[in-house]
Amino acid sequence: MISVQEASASILSHLYKPDTRRVPLQEAVGSVLAEPVTADRDFPPFHRVTMDGIAIAFDAWEKGKRTFLIEGTQAAGEPKKTLTSAENALEVMTGAMLPAGTDTVVRYEDLAIESPNATITVDNITRGQSVHRQGQDAASGEVLLSPNMILSPAEIAVLASVGKTVVKIKNYPRTAVIASGDELVEVGQTPLPHQIRRSNTYAIEAAMKTLGWKGDQFHLPDDKDTLRRSLEKILKQYDSVILSGGVSQGKFDFIPGVLESLGVKKVFHQVSQRPGKPLWFGASPEGKTAFALPGNPVSTFMCFYRYILPWLWTSLGIEPRQEYAVLAEDFTFKPQLTYFLQVSVKNDGGMLMAYPDAGGGSGDFANLKKIDGFLELPMERSEFKAGESLPFIPFRA
Template sequence: MISVEEAIDIVMSHTLEPGKEKIFLDKAIGRVLKEDILADRDFPPFNRVMMDGIAINSQAWEAGRREYYVESMQTAGSPQQTLSETQNCIEVMTGAMLPQNADVVIRYEDVNITGKVANVSVDAVTSFQNVHLKGTDRRVDDILIHKDQKLSPAEIAILATVGKHAVEVVRQLRIAIVSTGDELVDVNDTPSPYQIRRSNTYALQSALQVNGHESKGFHINDEKEVLGVKLREIVEEYDLVILSGGVSKGKKDYVPEILEKLNVRKLFHGVKQRPGKPFWFGVREDGSSSTTIFALPGNPVSTFMCFYTYTLPWLNRCYGIDNREIEASLSEDFEFNPPLTYFLQVKLNLDKGQLLAIPVIGKGSGDLANLLEADAFLQLPSGRSVFKAGESFPVISYRQKI
C-alpha cells in the first residue's frame, strides 16, 4: 500500500492530452480555452463619452465661456460629429464617440439647457473629464485571455466583444462510469430484501455534470466472463473509465484481475487512507490512444471521496484547470489513531472571512446519508493522532460555498 501523497503523485503524473475542438460561444461557458484571445481593437475603441451631457472645447471654457450654443446631438452608435465652432457645444450620450474638437464632457446634472442654449454651473473642468480615452484599458493585439483559462461569464463577455462567435477549447474526454455488484438494482427497480439500488453512477455522473463533463453510465454484475467482455468494449471506447466496486478482497472482486487481462497497467492498488483503502489505478496504452482507469471502492462514501480527491483533480489537470488548494480550520479537537490519512467528513462554514470545518462523523464508508449532512472532506495527515481546534488542513469540498 502506498501513501495518499504517493497516490496523488502517480495519478497526477498520468494525465491525458485531450486535444482541442472548436465550439460556438453560446456553448463555451465552463470550457477551457485553447487559444490566446487578442484585442481586435483598442479598449475602448474610441474616445468614449461616459456621461449624458454636453461636450465642449476646454479652450473656450478657459477663455471664460459658460454659455454654449447647442449645435447638434451625438448619440451612441452614430458616426463621429465635429464641433464646428469651439465656443459651441454638442449634446452627447453615454457610449457615444466624443465629437471632434471637443475634449470635455459636462454631465446634465451640471448644465441648464433652455432652448438651444446650455448654461454650465460647475466651477472647474479638467481635460477629458467624463471621457473614457481610446486604448486606456487595453491596446489592440494585447492578449486579453491566455489559453488554458476556464471560461466564466466575464471571459464570455470578452469573447463576444472581440467577435469570437466560435472558439477553440479543450475537447471533452469520453467518460464512462461503471458500477459493479450483484446486490445493486436500478433506480426503477424494487430491491429484494438483500439488494439495494445503485447510487454511485448517479452521484458520479451528476458530479461530472456540475463540473462540465458529460459521461455515460453502465452497470455490470459480478460475473467474470460478462465483466471481461463488457469492460473490454468500454475500455476500448472511452478515454476515462471510472469503476466503482469489485476492488477489495472479496471472492467476487474480479475487477483488478480483469483489468490486468485487458492490458491495463496497474499503477497502484491500495492506499493508506480511510475511507477508500482498496482504490486501484491504472492506464491502458494502445498505440496512440490511452485509457485511464480509476477503479474506486464501491462503498458510497469511499467512491465519493476518491472521485473528489483523485479523479476530479486529474480531470482538471488534463484540461489545464488549476486545482484550487484550499484549507479550512478545524472547529474542535479531533482524534484519529490508525496510521492512515483520514478524510474526515465536515460541514464548511465561512464566517467573517474564516473557513471553518465542523466534523460530521457518520457511521463509516457505507453511510451514504451522512454525505447529506457534510459539505467536504478534511484531509488529516497520517503519522499523528491528535488534531487541534484552529489547525488548518486541506479540504476537498463537494458543495459550492463561495
C-alpha cells in the same frame, strides 16, 4: 500501500492528452479554451462617452468660460460629429463617440440647462473626465484570452465582442462510469431484501455534469468472464473508466485482475487513507486510465473529488485550486492514516469555518446531504485543534 501524496503524484503522471473541436459561441460556456483570442480592434474602439451630459473643449473652461451654446446632440450609435466652435458644446449620451473638437464631458448633474445654453455649476472639472479613451482597455492585436481558461459568462462576453462566432475548445475524456456488483438494481426497481439500488454511478455522473463532462453509465455483474468481455469493449471506446466497487480483497472483487489482464497496468492499489483505502489506479500503454473506486458511497464520492477532479483539470492545462478551511472544534483520529473528515462549512467574518460531521462511516451516504466537503487531516498526527487551517475539498458550489 502508498500515501495520499504518492497516490496523487502517480495519478498526475498519467494525464489524458485532450484533442480539440470547434463549437458555436452559444455552446462554449463552461468549456476549456484551446486557442489564444486577440482583440480585432482597440478596446474601446473610439473615445467613448461614459456619462450623459455635454462635451466641451477643456481649454475653453480653463480660459474661464462657464456657459456654452449647445450646437446639437451626439447619440450612441451615431457617427462622430464635430464641434464647430470651441466656445460651444454638444450634448452627448453614454456610449456615444466623443465628438471631434472636444476632450471633456460634464455630466447633467453638474449643469444648469436653459435651452440653448448649458452652464457648468461646479467649481472643478478635469481634462478628459468621463471619457473612456480609445485603446485604454486593450490595443488591437493584444491577447485577451489565453488557452486553458474555463469559459465563464465573462469570457463569453469577450469572445462575442471580438466576433468569435465559433470557439476552439478542449475535449473532455470520453468516460465510462461503471458500477459492479450483483447486489445492485436499477433506480426504478424495487430491491429485494438482499439488494440495494444503484446510486454511486449517478452521483459520479452528476458530479461530472457540473463540470461540463459527460459520462456513460454501465452496470456489470460479479462474474469474471462477463467483466472481462464487457471491459474489453468499453476500454476500446473510452479514454478513461471510473469504476465503483469490486476492488477490495473479497472473493468476488475481480476488477483489478480483469483490468490487468486487459493491459491496464496497475500503478497502485490501496492508499493510506480513510475512507477510500482500497483505491486502485492503472493505465494502459495507449494512454487509457482506470480509476477503480471503493464501493462504499462516501469513499467513492471523496475519491472522485480528491483524485479524479485534479487529474481532469491538470490534463486540460488548468492548475487545480487548493482551498483551505479552519477546523471549528477539536478533533481526534488515532489510526496512522490520512483522514478525510466530513465537514459542513460556514463563512464567519471572511473565514471559512469547518464543522465536523463524521456520520456513520463510509457507507453512510445519507450524511453527504448534511456536509459541504472533506477536510484533509494528515496521517502524521492524531490530535487536531480548533483554529487550524487544513486543506478543504469542497463538493458544493
